[in-house]
Amino acid sequence: MSAQVLRVEKLDVAYDHPRGAVHAVDQVSFSLRPGERFGLAGESGSGKSTMALAILRMIKPPGRIQGGEVWLEDTLLSRLSDEAIRRLRLAGIAMVPQGSMNSLNPVVRIRQQIADALADHGEKLSRGQTVARVRELLAQVGLPPQVAEMYPHELSGGMKQRACIAIAICLRPKVIIADEPTSALDVVVQRQVMETLGRVQAQLGAAVILVGHDMGLMAQFVDRLGIMYAGRLVEVSPIREIITNPRHPYTRMLIESLPSLEHKGGLRGIPGLAPLLRELPSGCAFHPRCPMAMQRCLVEKPEVRAMGPDATAACHLA
Amino acid sequence: MFRYLRRNTSLVVGIVLLGILVIFMVVGALMVDTSNAQPLSVPALQAPSWDYPFGTDRQGRDLLAVMVAGTPLTLRIGFIAGILGVGIGAVLAFTAAYYGGIVDTVIRSIADIGLTIPGLLVLIIIAVSLKGSLTVDQMAIVVASLAWLSPTRTIRSQVLTLRGRGYVEIARLNGMSGPEIIFGELMPNLLPYLAATLVSSVSAAILASVGLEVLGLGPVEAPDLGMTLYWVFFNAAIINGWWWWWTAPLVVIVLVFLGLFFLTVGLDEIANPRLRRAV
Amino acid sequence: MHAIYIVRRFLVFLVIVWLAATLNFFLPKLSGQDPVRTKLLEEASLGGYVHAGIEDMVKVYQKRFGLDKPLWRQYLTYIDDVAHGDLNYSIANYPRTVVGMIGEALPWTVGLLGLTTLFSFAAGTVLGALLAWPGAPRWMRWLMPPLWALHAIPFFLLGLVLMWLFAFQFQWLPIFGGYSAGANPALTWTFVFDILRHAVLPALSIVLVSVGGWALAMRGMMVTTMGEDYVTFAEAKGLRSSTIFTRYCMRNAILPQTTGLALALGTILSGAVLVEAIFGYPGIGALLFQAIEENDFFLIQGIVFTVIVALGFATFLLDICYPWLDPRISYHRT
Numbered sequence: 048m049s050a051q052v053l054r055v056e057k058l059d060v061a062y063d064h065p066r067g068a069v070h071a072v073d074q075v076s077f078s079l080r081p082g083e084r085f086g087l088a089g090e091s092g093s094g095k096s097t098m099a100l101a102i103l104r105m106i107k108p109p110g111r112i113q114g115g116e117v118w119l120e121d122t123l124l125s126r127l128s129d130e131a132i133r134r135l136r137l138a139g140i141a142m143v144p145q146g147s148m149n150s151l152n153p154v155v156r157i158r159q160q161i162a163d164a165l166a167d168h169g170e171k172l173s174r175g176q177t178v179a180r181v182r183e184l185l186a187q188v189g190l191p192p193q194v195a196e197m198y199p200h201e202l203s204g205g206m207k208q209r210a211c212i213a214i215a216i217c218l219r220p221k222v223i224i225a226d227e228p229t230s231a232l233d234v235v236v237q238r239q240v241m242e243t244l245g246r247v248q249a250q251l252g253a254a255v256i257l258v259g260h261d262m263g264l265m266a267q268f269v270d271r272l273g274i275m276y277a278g279r280l281v282e283v284s285p286i287r288e289i290i291t292n293p294r295h296p297y298t299r300m301l302i303e304s305l306p307s308l309e310h311k312g313g314l315r316g317i318p319g320l321a322p323l324l325r326e327l328p329s330g331c332a333f334h335p336r337c338p339m340a341m342q343r344c345l346v347e348k349p350e351v352r353a354m355g356p357d358a359t360a361a362c363h364l365a
Numbered sequence: 366m367f368r369y370l371r372r373n374t375s376l377v378v379g380i381v382l383l384g385i386l387v388i389f390m391v392v393g394a395l396m397v398d399t400s401n402a403q404p405l406s407v408p409a410l411q412a413p414s415w416d417y418p419f420g421t422d423r424q425g426r427d428l429l430a431v432m433v434a435g436t437p438l439t440l441r442i443g444f445i446a447g448i449l450g451v452g453i454g455a456v457l458a459f460t461a462a463y464y465g466g467i468v469d470t471v472i473r474s475i476a477d478i479g480l481t482i483p484g485l486l487v488l489i490i491i492a493v494s495l496k497g498s499l500t501v502d503q504m505a506i507v508v509a510s511l512a513w514l515s516p517t518r519t520i521r522s523q524v525l526t527l528r529g530r531g532y533v534e535i536a537r538l539n540g541m542s543g544p545e546i547i548f549g550e551l552m553p554n555l556l557p558y559l560a561a562t563l564v565s566s567v568s569a570a571i572l573a574s575v576g577l578e579v580l581g582l583g584p585v586e587a588p589d590l591g592m593t594l595y596w597v598f599f600n601a602a603i604i605n606g607w608w609w610w611w612t613a614p615l616v617v618i619v620l621v622f623l624g625l626f627f628l629t630v631g632l633d634e635i636a637n638p639r640l641r642r643a644v
Numbered sequence: 645m646h647a648i649y650i651v652r653r654f655l656v657f658l659v660i661v662w663l664a665a666t667l668n669f670f671l672p673k674l675s676g677q678d679p680v681r682t683k684l685l686e687e688a689s690l691g692g693y694v695h696a697g698i699e700d701m702v703k704v705y706q707k708r709f710g711l712d713k714p715l716w717r718q719y720l721t722y723i724d725d726v727a728h729g730d731l732n733y734s735i736a737n738y739p740r741t742v743v744g745m746i747g748e749a750l751p752w753t754v755g756l757l758g759l760t761t762l763f764s765f766a767a768g769t770v771l772g773a774l775l776a777w778p779g780a781p782r783w784m785r786w787l788m789p790p791l792w793a794l795h796a797i798p799f800f801l802l803g804l805v806l807m808w809l810f811a812f813q814f815q816w817l818p819i820f821g822g823y824s825a826g827a828n829p830a831l832t833w834t835f836v837f838d839i840l841r842h843a844v845l846p847a848l849s850i851v852l853v854s855v856g857g858w859a860l861a862m863r864g865m866m867v868t869t870m871g872e873d874y875v876t877f878a879e880a881k882g883l884r885s886s887t888i889f890t891r892y893c894m895r896n897a898i899l900p901q902t903t904g905l906a907l908a909l910g911t912i913l914s915g916a917v918l919v920e921a922i923f924g925y926p927g928i929g930a931l932l933f934q935a936i937e938e939n940d941f942f943l944i945q946g947i948v949f950t951v952i953v954a955l956g957f958a959t960f961l962l963d964i965c966y967p968w969l970d971p972r973i974s975y976h977r978t
Contacts (some may be wrong), residue, residue, distance in 0.1 A: 105879055136882030148873035152892050154899070154970055163891065167883045198971045214881060229805070478660055480907055485914030486932075486948040487667060493826030493936065493944055565958055572798055579800065580936055587706045589712040598922055603808050604819060612805060618783075619797050630860075 052254050053079040053102075053140070053222050058115035060094070060101045060278075060323075063108075069324045071097040071110065075276035076351070077223065077359075079254040084245075086265040087258045088301065090321045093256045095143075098275075099224045102256075103140060104132050111153050119169075119221065138168050141220035141253075146208050147231035151199040157181075157210050158195035164214055184213040187250070188243050205236035209243055216355035223248060226258045241268055262305050266290060269281070271357060274298045277322050277332040280351065282357040282365075294354060294365040296337050311356065331363070338363060376631025382624030386436065386617070389502040393433030396629050401427035402434040402588040413609050420609030422593075428613045431588045434618055437502050438589035442574045443621075444513045445505035447567030453509075453557065454516025454566075459551075461517075462524035463543050473521065484574050487511060487600050490584035499584045508573045515569065523558050527551055561632035568625035575618065590614045590621075646967055653963040660956035668945045669719055691701045731946035736938035742946035750950070752822055753927030756843060757916050760850040763898030765905055767851075769860025773894045775859060778913060779885060790854030800918035803849035807923065810845060818842050822926040846923045850916060861904055866898035872896070899970050906962045909955050 060072035072094045079085050100106055102117050104124060117124040119139050124132060136142075144150035152160060155321040161184060162177045172180060182192045188209040199207055210229055215223055225244060229237040245268065248255050257269055257363050264270055266286060273283040274295060282295040293299040300317045319336035323329060328335050334344040343363050370377055401407055404424035411421040422441035455457065461472035491507050492499065499507070527533060528551070536550050577583055578591025593614040597603075602610040708915055713721075725732070744952040774780040775788060794802065811819035820822065823838050869875065878892040920929025928947055935943035967973040 103880055105876075137878055138882065141875070142880040144873065144877045148877075150873050150877040152874045152878070154895060155891060159891075161880075163883055163887055164881045167881075167887055213879070261711065305776050326918060327688045350940070392677075395958060405801075424789065429700070431723045478656065478663065480958060481660060481910055482664065482952050483910035483913045483917075483955060485917060486951055487671075489932070489944065490671045490948050493939075493941065494674065573914075575798065576800075576914060579918055580921060580933055582936065597804075603812055604805070606812070611808075615801060615804065622798070623793055623974065626792075 051078040052079060052081045052083075052120060053256075054116075054118040055098075055102065056116045056118075058098065058108055058117060059113045060110060061113040062110045064325060066325065068113075069093065069111075070278050071324060072101055072303075073239055073282045074115070074351075075275075076115075077273055077280060079256065081221070082249075082252045082254055083271065084248070084255045084257065084269045086269035086272040087149055087256060088260055088262060088265055088272060090260060092321050092324070093275040094123055094263075094278040095260075095275050097225055097278075099142065099226045099256070099258055103136055103142060104225065105136075122154055132218055133195070134168060137164055137215070137220060138218040139220055140220070140222045141215035143208075143223060143225040143228045144213050145227045145231075146204065146229050146240070147227070149199075150211055151207055153199050155198075156195070157185075157199070157202075160210075161195075161214055163215055163219055168218055170218075174354045184217050185249060186209075187216065187247055189214045189239075204234075205240055206353060208232065208236075208240045212240075212244055212247060216251060216253075220253055222254045222256065224258065226254045227260075228257075229261075230259075237264070245295060262301055274301065277327060279290050279361060280359075281333070281362065282358075282360045284360075285355070286357065294358070294360040295333075295362045296339050296364065297333050331361075373631050373634050375627045375634065379628030379631050382620055382627065385622050389617075390433065390436055396435045397427075397430050399430050399434040402428035406430075410607060412537070419613040420607075422596060422603075422610050423607075423642050424596070426588065426607065428593075431593055432590075432613050432617055433603040435589040435593060436621075438587055438616075439571060439574065439591065440621070442501060442505040442508060443567040443571035443608060445502065446570035446574070447563055449506075449509035450512025450566045450570065451516045451520075451559065451563045453513035454518075454562075455520050457513065457517045458520035458524055459547055461521050463526060463547065468625065469521075472517065476514050476517040476521075479511070480518065483600075484511045484514075485573060488573060488577055489580065494579055498583075501584050501587050501642070504574055504577070504584055506569075508570045508577075512566055512573075513526070515568055519562055520555070520559065523555060524551060527554055557632055558636040561636055562577050564625055564632060565629045568622060568629065569596060571621060571625075578629070591619050594618075622629050649967060649973070653960055656963075657956050657960040660959075661953050662723075664949050664952035664956070665857050666719075666841045668949050672941070672945075673715070695770050726949065731949065732942040734935075734940055734943045736935070736940040736943070742943050745943065746928065746946055746950050749926060749928045749931040750954075753916070753920065753929065754926060754954075755918075756846060756925065756927060757850070757913065760847045760916075761854070761905075761909075761912055762881065764851045764854035765858055768855040769862045769898065769901055772859035772862025772864075773889070773897065774867050776863045776870065777889055777893075788856070788859065791852075792860060793856075794852050795854070795856030795860065797853065798846075798918070799849050799853050799915040800922050801923055802853055803919050805847065806849055812959060817844055820924040844923070846919050846925050849919050850912075853915075854912065857908075858901070858904075862897060862901050865900050866893055867898040868894050880921055902962065902966065902969060909958055913955060914949060 055078065056076045058072055058075045059070060061068040061070050077085070081268070087098065089095050097110070101112055102122070102124075104112065104127075106112055112125070116126075116365075119135065120137075122135070123275060124135070127135065151157070154164075158178070158181045162172075163183050165172060165177065165180065173356070178195070181195050185192060185194055190206060190209050190213065194202065194206065194210065199210075202210065211228075223244075228244060229240050232240060241264065244255070255269075257265065259265065269286055271283065272286050272289050273280050273296060274289075275281065276297050282293070284292075284294065284299050290296060290302055293302055298315075304316055318337060322332055322335070328345075330346045331340075331344040331349050334340040337344065341363065347363070349361045349363050351359050352365070354360050354365060404426055407417065407421045407425050407427045409421060409423050409425040411417050413420045417427055417429065421427055422431075428596065457472050457476075458483060461469040488507060488511065491510065495503070495507070533550055535548060536546050541549065574583070575591035575594065578589070579594050581595055581599075582594050583589070583595065587593070596613045597614070600607075600610075602608075712809035729743060734740050734742055734745055739905070757961065771784065771787075771791075775784055807819060810817045818841055822842050823829065823835065824842075829835060875888060875892050878888045883892070917932055919925070920927045921933035924930055928951060932944065932947045934940075935947065
């Protein structure tokens with residue numbers, strides 16, 4: 048029995064393009080301990096969401112998983128048959144979708160959407176048992192039982208997200224991937240949804256990957272944070288360490304861009320734009336925006352190096 | 366361009382079919398004596414032969430001459446009605462989408478309710494009321510009287526979709542006037558869509574006119590395709606085994622409809638790249 | 645349930661009925677000539693020999709419409725008659741009433757058209773859905789081009805070819821009518837079989853043409869639906885592809901498809917009129933054809949009115965069913 052519940056090794060997702068393949072996820076490795084809360088942060092287009100889909104083997108053409116391994120405990124996901132990976136979705140690794148999306152079928156009742164998930168994973172429940180199970184799941188995420196008979200348009204954004212969480216936990220998964228679960232929700236609701244997610248995760252003992260770009264949220268929620276830039280995981284560190292002592296200049300700038308009560312004044316963004324994956328700069332992809340770029344950064348791609356027991360970084364300066 | 370055409374097979378098929386038709390009409394007009402499209406010009410009920418490649422009908426018309434003279438007439442009805450329909454439809458649609466509110470509600474309701482009414486039947490009432498005095502062009506106007514309903518509806522919804530997109534909003538914020546937005550921003554994006562709507566309207570208009578004519582409500586004197594079919598049914602040509610009589614108009618009409626249909630599908634593919642997937 | 649929604653839809657239906665009656669009344673007046681009077685004069689000039697009842701007819705006609713009265717009075721009288729279900733007498737078949745003649749023909753059309761439309765809609769929808777689905781069998785892709793080509797041609801042209809092929813050349817099926825002449829119209833197997841045999845060719849003309857259209861439309865809706873977030877999430881939920889296909893894709897794509905059905909009813913009916921006319925199928929279409937040939941204006945008017953009302957009612961029924969398909973509707977549309 049390995050100490051890690053999920054292990055991602057050199058995962059590589061490419062999108063075919065007339066002018067050569069584009070790597071949306073480029074040689075990413077990381078691992079999760081049971082019950083750990085792992086954050087994945089980065090700008091839009093940095094490959095965070097693609098990675099979430101790649102872990103579940105849900106990349107659609109023209110994209111494809113070009114290499115690397117994903118292990119859920121002792122199972123190598125790429126070896127599984129299509130049917131086996133389908134059964135593993137939700138039961139082994141569950142996903143909580145983006146809050147801004149219409150992730151619930153608008154014309155099917157919530158009860159049915161949960162029941163579908165149970166039924167397609169071989170749970171033979173009578174109608175009464177299903178109702179009881181649904182009620183219990185809704186209660187777990189703090190929704191009243193009447194929600195079961197409602198349609199998504201009758202729910203608020205926060206309630207919809209809780210319903211999605213209820214679906215995600217219905218088979219007690221070992222890993223929950225939450226892909227910007229609170230985007231498009233207002234701050235109060237955001238907080239409630241995150242509390243709910245944290246509570247059910249603790250009850251199940253599941254590990255969580257929280258994908259997002261809200262560093263404030265990350266700081267409050269996760270144990271360890273990974274930073275993605277242009278498809279690469281440029282830094283991973285325990286959350287305290289990364290905030291007090293970021294190793295990668297990009298991480299530092301992300302953290303400095305956070306507004307805080309101490310130093311008021313203008314907000315600071317990161318100058319420049321995220322690069323197009325099609326026209327990635329040479330060497331370190333971040334060098335055009337990096338204030339500390341050296342000659343070496345222009346030509347040599349920095350390797351991911353271990354920086355202590357729980358940390359890695361990919362920067363020539365670290 | 367060629368690469369695109371290779372992918373958009375529907376467009377190519379449509380253009381080829383209509384091209385065949387145009388060549389037939391042009392070459393025919395040069396080679397064939399269209400006065401033989403009138404009754405009693407040739408021996409009646411001849412099966413296809415070297416002299417009469419398409420055969421002749423019971424009233425003594427050379428069916429080749431009838432096709433050469435009649436196809437442009439049918440297309441003429443279709444184009445007049447189709448252009449009128451899309452023209453009126455586009456004006457109403459832009460008015461509705463631009464002014465919104467009550468204007469929009471009224472126009473939309475009229476189009477929606479009008480569409481639930483089977484057009485052919487209203488046309489029948491009109492044609493019956495006018496019976497005996499119809500020419501080909503009047504026929505076109507009769508058909509056009511309902512041909513604007515469907516374009517109004519579809520163009521309006523398309524304009525609304527476009528209007529919701531960012532660049533129109535930005536144009537508005539930049540102080541562009543209504544007509545400027547319509548002609549500067551919306552029109553260029555709508556052109557392929559309007560073209561598709563026009564082609565399908567022409568097709569619908571031809572369908573309506575042929576329908577009226579088959580029921581005996583067309584221009585009795587004109588040798589167009591629908592009237593030819595009317596005489597086919599009138600003389601029970603099928604039971605009598607005069608197969609050539611209906612084969613010629615059938616093939617031409619099928620060519621017309623297939624050509625227009627594939628052209629519409631092809632243009633739709635240009636207008637909605639989202640559907641640009643394997644057929 | 646959603647009372648306001650239903651009431652609104654019903655009002656639309658009433659507007660359609662009123663519109664049909666009004667069009668029926670005014671359109672003939674626009675031409676400046678009075679087709680009824682023309683017809684009556686024509687009949688009268690042939691002498692009392694054609695119809696014994698023509699004198700009565702003329703009297704009834706003049707009294708009822710009071711041709712000296714102002715137009716609005718005539719209009720109100722007409723609307724009042726229509727509201728009472730009185731569509732006048734048939735001119736060519738006096739003293740038969742228009743309502744009576746339509747009543748005889750209507751069941752044939754409803755039967756033929758109802759069944760063929762439902763069948764083509766269902767078959768085309770399933771076919772189109774499968775066609776958009778990556779896991780669909782290959783042979784289906786070969787099935788589609790011919791179906792689309794068929795979709796482009798009018799019902800009655802295909803009818804003509806089928807008629808020639810199966811009724812004239814092979815003589816497998818009857819060429820004309822709704823049942824054999826001299827057949828005993830009773831509820832026996834022989835008679836039912838006879839009716840079915842007569843219905844095959846008209847039905848086939850409608851079905852073969854319609855299926856491709858529905859398939860084409862549904863394929864488009866499916867492609868759009870398959871890109872929706874809830875389909876991605878359904879996949880992340882580890883649902884079987886069959887569940888995703890039916891409950892998450894088709895279930896949603898069917899909504900615009902149903903709206904399409906409501907909008908297409910008029911066109912379908914227009915086409916079916918011609919099919920009935922050429923096959924002499926004893927429904928509304930053939931009756932209309934006969935009325936046009938006999939210049940029976942009241943009958944034409946009556947048929948047009950009845951058909952518009954019937955279709956309006958069918959649309960109303962579809963509208964009523966729609967919220968059941970799409971629970972959002974009563975919130976968004978009313």
